[in-house]
Amino acid sequence: MDKNAFVKYATGREKRSPSLKNSILAFISGGLVCLAGQGLADLYKMAGMAEKSSATLASVTLVFLAGLFTGIGCFDKAAKICGAGLLVPITGFSNAVTSPAIDAKSEGFIMGVGAEMFKIAGPVVVYGNLVAVVYGIIYYISLCIAG
Amino acid sequence: MAIITYKNVYLSCAASVAGKLESEGPLGTMFDSTEADSYFAKDSWEQAESEMVRRALNILLSKAKMSDKEVELILGGDLLNQCTATGFAAMTVPSPYLGLYGACSTAAEALMIGSLFVDSGSFSNAIALASSHFCSSERQFRFPLEYGNQRPPMSQTTVTGTGAFLLRNAPAEIQITKALPGRVKEDGITDANNMGAAMTTAAVDTILRFFDESKEYPGDYDVIATGDLGKEGYELASELFVKCGLDLCGKYTDCGMLIYDYNNQDVNSGGSGCGCSACVLATLFTKKLKKREIKKMLLIGTGALLSPKTVLQKQPIPSVAHLVALERV
The missing domain is CATH 3.40.47.40 (Stage V sporulation protein AD)
Incomplete structure (x- = not known):
């Protein structure tokens, strides 16, 4: 069997992830995270916060909770079941930053935690900023054209 | 590319140390020692793996009723960069050490090369060993331990365990x-x-x-x-x-x-x-x-x-x- 035929054969027979089940679980759990976020925002609003700050505070709370649960060691177990439902919302970003930080503790705070913290989330920060700049330029030009 | 044939090499003793998941598996009761703490009471997973290798070496020596001074050669390796788990464990024993890297084939590689040394008559005994630790490997090859990801069904789980074997030129079973x-x-x-x-x-x-x-x-x-x-x-x-x-x-x-x-x-x-x-x-x-x-x-x-x-x-x-x-x- 030549190489291409083997790769085709091997990848053709390999077991697939249960996509439908994963999608449904991600849909439900992702929805619940959003619901929790909305609930938190409403609570902050009821406590007298401005609309914008309460939304920001809700995000901050979710980031904190995801970090906390990563530290306690139950985020990865939940994410194994919920998948994208926990990884796509801001909770996933929090987990992506805290988990390498915990791992790198044994190498010290500078070259360990400090250097390794953004190992996974780094690309999101870099390309997020890049896209923000590009978007800003497009927005500026569109404003100029619209006069 | 001929097959190597040995005339006078015997596997006289074997020792194994494994982690919690392995102890709960079908071979659980057969391990010489198992450890529920993935840190093996150490500060990092790299040190934990070394400690696991050390424990396997000690168990092997006590089974063989040998002192560490009698060991003539240690061959072995693990999955970590520069085979540190095995190297750091071999540091505690006064025998010469050959580090091997054959990824997951290291156990067979160590047995093969160790047997050659013993069969040649240059050494009367040698210890062949190989180890891996789920957490240290996960960290090196995949993602941080607490990172939440879903694994595809064809992926595998790295075994936390060490197997050590004493090869001798004196007849054994x-x-x-x-x-x-x-x-x-x-x-x-x-x-x-x-x-x-x-x-x-x-x-x-x-x-x-x-x-x-x-x-x-x-x-x-x-x-x-x-x-x-x-x-x-x-x-x-x-x-x-x-x-x-x-x-x-x-x-x-x-x-x-x-x-x-x-x-x-x-x-x-x-x-x-x-x-x-x-x-x-x-x-x-x-x-x-x-x-x-x-x-x-x-x-x-x-x-x-x-x-x-x-x-x-x-x-x-x-x-x-x-x-x-x-x-x-």
């Missing part, structure tokens, strides 16, 4: 009779989650070469065990043997499938890592050989020679498979 070093094969697989498939061609190549050159038949052996192909690789290899026209007479199994319980343990395709074949040989197979439940067996250690960098560079995964034949005297 188990003899090491033959060995065949493997060739590095690359079959185009680039997916690091499907290492079973990546290592399959190397395993099939070595087994075919062995039977071709030795003029023996698979029926002559009671067990033909690959190291850590897992369920995915085992099925693929079985299909390839049929395609190549080699009938393994129902003797074929895989250590990665024996170490965990698929129904009750969440391990996807099965076990992997240097510790996988080392632990299964040190527990299940040595026990069966000693009890004469099996008389002759082949262990084919399978190793994927990749690094996280080569995977990111989209290089195909090269693999190697070394064969060692063991026989009940």
